[in-house]
Amino acid sequence: MNQTAPVDTAGSASPEALLARIFGYNAFRGRQREIIETVVDGDNALVLMPTGGGKSLCYQIPALVRSGTGIVISPLIALMRDQVEALKANGVAAAVLNSSLDAQARRQVERDLRDGNLDLLYVAPEGLLREPVLAMLEGCRLALFAIDEAHCVSQWGHDFRPEYLQLGLLRERFPKVPRIALTATADERTRAEISRHLLADGGRTFIDSFDRANLRYRVGLKDNARAQLLRFIQNEHRGHSGIVYCFSRKRTEQIAAFLYQNGLTALPYHAGLSADERQAHQDRFIGEDGVIICATIAFGMGIDKPDVRFVAHLDLPRSIEAYYQETGRAGRDGLPADAWMVYSLADIVQIRQMQANSSAPEAQQRLERERLEALLAYCEHAGCRRPPLLSYFEEDHPGNCGRCDNCLNPPETWDATEAARKALSCVYRTGQRFGAGHVIDVLLGNASDRIASLGHDRLSTFGIGSDLDRKTWQSVLRQLLALGHLQPDPAGHGGLQLSERCRPLLRGEQQVQLRRDTVPVRRTRAAGSRVEIDTNSPAWEALRQWRLETAREQGVPPYVIFHDATLAAILEARPETLDDLARVTGVGQHKLDRYGGDVLNVIAAL
Structure with a gap:
């Protein structure tokens, strides 16, 4: 039975009054007030707001102001459960209607809905689309429909949920009920899909700043990634909750075990675990302090835990959009948090290889290549991290944020045009079928038996790079691959090949500036990285x-x-x-x- 009566808005139904009385805040942030007014007035809205920016208030308060029950469509049971518990703790009559309920509990929720005893009801899209549920809603007074995680409508995204495509029927069945579609990440293509499928009858679009000012972005090169991760956590986030993203299921288990062996509370999470194991690990992460989840991308969407102090990537994510979404799970409470990532040449080759072998339509392959190139450009960027990250979402940033690795420790760049031409020539001369290690051996003039047997010690490029060391050549090849001048062998044998993009560089029509890699050093807690709380107090x-x-x-x-x-x-x-x-x-x-x-x-x- 619902234990909380609907919020009494008599005499104090203004959004500001409800914000203070129920949620304990004195003022709205950003464009929250505009959005709320739009929905309260009965108009549709598309809201793009960063994680932690206060999206939920944009539909929760209108649902309390308007007459009737607000219906919130959410993709994950865990997300619904957490948000309903938080609302109840604030005295709001909220409930879920999903597969987690037994028959008796479901009947009680349905009675509360019909009797007008609920301020907000959370449902999954597949549950909402059942005809009995739609028919029941037609007999109820509804305040609004809020479609959360609206980017799930995009067939181009990794969170695609086909049920979202059918939510357009809400316009036909409930033409007088306003709809608000919300997401924390959507490029121009995804925004167009949201509007076309969910808000075909129009609505205002609100795009708040995507800049997460409390996040410090840090990107480095792998040099014993496990040890780097351990130092980062021990020096800066001991006792804090965090998420470590890995590329494979096996790696999540290995990293979790490694961290556990070193005194940290770490648990794996991936689709290969049983449902009970996943739920148990997720419950511990949400319900305890200081738990670290080592996960694939199967973990995170809809996890409403505000005090995640760091998100670490031990492998490159698939796109800058995925990176932004995953790092956005840190610092939802507005306190300082870290987005930390390390990567290597092998990571770039692996992802480009996967794309080369993709069976997706050409248009989608092209889009995925563009998204990866945006991510790689971000990783190799020598200036402030925020301009290239935010420009992906069509937002300008002046740079010099003072809260990223490049601002705090500006990297050195160098004119690598001649070195790049030598490397490209060597890839070509050796037949475009060998990996980075072999190409570097030829450049350095290492006369091994293998090189001699292939006749590569007689090539014009043999030894022409002896003025640089191996680490520098690894850096050059990695950055040429990231910039698209090189590409992996589509056959999957690990070889490097020239791309069309390298022609102007080889012809002397283009110059190239590269970052000068620095050797990772052991770091103590960096200034500005620590949460502004004395956790030893x-x-x-x-x-x-x-x-x-x-x-x-x-x-x-x-x-x-x-x-x-x-x-x-x-x-x-x-x-x-x-x-x-x-x-x-x-x-x-x-x-x-x-x-x-x-x-x-x-x-x-x-």
Whole structure:
């Protein structure tokens, strides 16, 4: 049975009043107010807003202002469950209607819906599209339809869900109910698909800044990736929750075991695990502090955990869009967080090889190549990380953010035109069928038996690169591959070949500047990377322990009680009365009534 009565909006139904009374915030951010007004007025909206930017308020508050129940369409049961628990903790009457419910619970939710006892109802797209559900909704008063993770409508994306294509019928069945489609990542093509399939009758488009100002972007070269990852976590994020993305299922298990052996709480997550194992690992990640998930891309979409302090990539993601989406799972609470990645020449070859062997239509292959090239350009970029990242989403950034590796430690560049021509010539002279190691041996003039047997010691390119060392040549070949001057052998034998793009460079019509790689060094905690909370403080530990015990008693994740950002604000304010506590950001009326006395007792005992 629904334990929370619908929010009483009588006399205080303005969006600002609800924002303060229910959610504990004093002001809207960015374009939230415009979006809310649009939907409250009954108009459709397409909302593109970064993860952590406050998308959920853009439909939750209109659902509370407008008469009826807001229907939220969400792709994952875990996401629905977490958001409903958070809403209930704020005193909002919310429920889910999905396959996780038994028959009795489902009937109760349906009764609450028909009786008008719900502010918000979360449903999966496949469940919503069942005729009995649609017919039931036609007999109810509905405030709005919110279509979350709307990029799932795109057949060009890795999160494609075919059910989303059918959601256009909402316009036909419920023509007077406004729709709001929301996503944290969508390029121009995906935005067009969202509009065509979900908002064919029009609507306003709101694009907020995609800049996650609290994230520090860091990209480096692999040099014993496991050890690099361990140092990064131990030096900067010990005791913090984080996600490590790996390319393969086997690698997630290996990395999780490695981290566990070194004293960290790490768990694997991939599609090859049983459903029970995946659920158990996900529940621990959400419900405990300091758990690290080592995952493939099967993990993350819809995980509403605000206090993920880092996202690490041990292998290149498939596109800059995937990278942005995955790194966006860090720092959803607005506190500082790290997006950390290492990669190598082998990673570039592997992904380009997969694309070369793709059986997808040519148009899709071309799009995937463009997306990979955008990612590689970002990785090899020598300036501020934000301009190339945000330009992919058609947003300008002036650079000099002061919060990425290149701004904090500017890399050196060099005129590599002559070296690049030597490398390309050597690839050509050796027959365009050998890998980087062999090409470098020829450039360095290493007269091995294999090189002699192939006659490559008699080539004009033999030894012409002896003025540079092996690491520099590895860097040159990696960057030429990233820039598209080289490509992997489509046959999959690991060889390098020239591409059409290299012709101007070989002809002397083009110059090339490359990054000068630096040898990775052991780092201590870098300035500006640490979360602005003294995690060793007894006061911090006391508040977190109270939150954990309270969450366990209620069977909800700790962040449903209060986010880390709210605990930090409480520590800073040191409230002595309930009125003092009510002024802390993130403390709404329902939580003040429910937890205020306990929080004051914890603070008083410090």
